[in-house]
Ligand SMILES: *[C@@H]1O[C@H](CO)[C@@H](O)[C@H](O)[C@H]1NC(C)=O
């Protein structure tokens with residue numbers, strides 16, 4: 768596999784193909800089509816109902832790069848369903864509009880450091896993305912995990928948990944992050 772990829776990238780002649788951050792390889796199996804939600808929750812034209820794990824990893828990585836890089840509106844518009852299902856306790860309801868309002872206030876006064884991002888299936892074959900990051904704001908330092916369910920490479924359902932880390936006494940001498 769590694770050898771094939773190396774040979775392929777040495778043959779790479781089109782700037783567009785070579786620049787693709789996580790190019791999909793032909794033998795990578797696409798995820799199952801979930802036509803119902805992709806349409807009914809309003810996935811944007813910049814996403815598709817079938818996607819490989821590489822395409823999903825690119826989607827979620829790019830989403831958080833834009834979200835934390837000062838462009839949350841673009842992050843939502845490009846990668847989330849308009850009416851995505853939201854379980855975040857500090858957001859008033861589903862969809863981009865409610866989430867944008869909450870993150871605009873939060874992200875304008877904080878800094879985030881991504882620690883880990885990955886995608887994968889649960890044993891029912893449902894695709895998820897996971898992110899773990901450090902958040903720093905005027906209240907101190909927090910450890911935050913979020914996860915999203917995919918339809919293709921569109922983010923359709925969101926959960927998160929957060930833990931205050933600074934100002935807390937710990938029994939474990941290892942660094943938190
Ligand atoms: C996989 O995820 C789906 C959607 O959240 C959930 O309904 C299902 O129970 C999960 N399956 C397992 C085995 O955890």
Ligand SMILES: *[C@@H]1O[C@H](CO)[C@@H](O)[C@H](O)[C@H]1NC(C)=O
Pocket residue numbers: 934935936
């Ligand atoms: C941490 O431990 C110190 C020493 O026992 C104590 O004075 C302090 O109140 C504790 N802080 C918290 C946040 O529990």
